Amino acid sequence: MEKCKREISHSRFWIWVACLAVIYSCAAEKDVEIPEHVEDLDNLTVHSPDMEPTREIVLEEEVTYEDAEVIRGSILINVEVDEQGRVYIPDYQAKVVHAYNADGSYLDSIGRQGRGPGEFQMIWKIRVANGNLHVLDYMYQKMSVFDLQAMDHIRDVSLSLNEETDAPPSWLDQTRKKKLSYKPIDFYVRSDGNYLIFFGDEAVSSVVDNVEGRTYEVSLYDFLEKKYLKHDLLSFAWTGQTLIDQEGETVMFRVPYKRSSRFAYSGKExxxxWTEDLHFKTYNEEGQYQRAFFHPDPEIPLELEDALARYQNSDENVVKAIRNDTLPETWPAFNTIKPDDEHRLWVSVYTDDLEMYEWWVLDAENGELLTRFEWPKEKQIEVIKSGKLYTRERDKETGLEEVVRYDIKLGEQE
Structure with a gap:
């Protein structure tokens, strides 16, 4: 009987704690204006605009990954780092992946231009996972996999939907009727070694009547069996951030001041x-919604002169299209989200200074603000791993892109 009483008392205690948490959450939300597309979400954490960071951060430059004997072309796409601190830099022009040791010395080149196994025509994305390098070739819709210990090619797998005759995705017929060609445009390696494949049509030309209704579609692919296990895992609206001139023709794609979609893969999530606000939704590996968190954003006013300043050396048609465009009242809330290996999210938030971002480091579980710091936009943060931060920068003397590593020091806020 005594044990039963203790259990009931223990249960009431946790109910009381839960009630306090709900009351606190509701009280916090009263001071925050929540967008309609956010307020009805389950398991939503809303943060106060007065939240202050709990940690201080210092970044110290350590290593630059370059080699005078290696002539690199443009990177254009993502950089990756393995568990040993070796850095992998895709070369879009030379169609190889350059590998560097952790100390900055050149190690090897992976792959080569061609159409055969382990060869590339258009390197689109690379990922490091489970001791392997995975390289997505957009042109041939295939994945090439390399063993990073031996630097040897393991296998290629086809990701094309042309062979999906038994159970094609639900969206396939509709997109083809719109004359869209959905191809693999991104991927993540799940904890079980299988792929989350993102499909979309990134081609936008002067024919703009098929822009509306585009989506990003996510499928699950079995790496070992070389087949799709499931389609329609997740679906997201396409960015749609095109700039149209007075003749109705597309003159620019991925316009930075327009709303767009951003993804990150952190652990198993x-x-x-959407860049329009600091609102992030989390899904598990099966595509099931888990939770969300929201921060009020700074709302930086967008003036026509600011938008034009980004394109002062652009084509005359681009400048005219921006002048005739209906601009949003503010810049997007953020530009990029990057996960690290300590269950944190790094978010580049817009500021009044067009040359700087304010990076927010958030707890990936609940969105708590851990620290923040200003950082030049020209130093693009690519990877945060094992207490190091890797950027993509342009050498002022040579004009070539290079990767730079910084040591991260996080301390308690005084």
Whole structure:
């Protein structure tokens, strides 16, 4: 009987704690204006605009990954780092992946231009996972996999939907009727070694009547069996950030001041956010919604002169199209989200200074603000791993892109 009483008392205690948490959450939300597309979400954490960081951060430059004997072309796409601190830099022009040791010395080149196994025509994305390098070739819709210990090619797998005759995705016929060609445009390696494949049509030309209704579609692919296990895992609206001139023709794609979609993969979770606000939704590896968190954003006013300043050396048609465009009242809330290996999200938030971002480091579980710091936009943060931060920068003397590593020092806020 005594044991039973203790259990009932223990249960009431946790109910009381839960009630306090709900009351606190509701009280916090009263001071925050929550967008309609956010307020009805389950398991939502809303943060106060007065939240202050709990940690201080210092970044110290350590290593630059370059080699005078290696002539690199443009990177254009993502950089990756393995568990040993070796850095992998895709070369879009030379169609190889350059590998560097942790100390900055050149190690090897992976793959080569061609159409055969382990060869590339258009390197689109690379990922490091489970001791392997995975390289997505957009042109041939295939994945090439390399063993990073031996630097040897293991296998190629086809990701094309042309062979999907038994159970094609639900969206396939509709997109083809719109004359869209959905191809693999991104991927993440799940904890079980299988792929989350993102499909979309990134081609936008002067024919703009098929822009509306585009999506990003996510499928699950079995790496070992070389087949799709499931389609329609997740679906997200396409960015749609095109700039149209007075003749109705597309003059620019991926316009930075327009709303767009961002993804990150942290551990066993997929994070999605629209750049218009600091609102992030988390899904598990099966595509099931888990939770979300929201921060009020700074709302930086967008003036026509600011938008034009980004394109002062652009084509005359681009400048005219921007002048005739209906601009949003503010810049997007953020530009990029990057996960690290300590269950944190790094978010580049817009500021009044067009040359700087304010990077927010958030707890990936609940969105708590851990620290923040200003950082030049020209130093693009690519990877945060094992207490190191890797950027993509342009050498002022040579004009070539290079990767730079910084040591991260996080301390308690004084």
């Amino acid at each position: 997929l994070i999605h956010g």
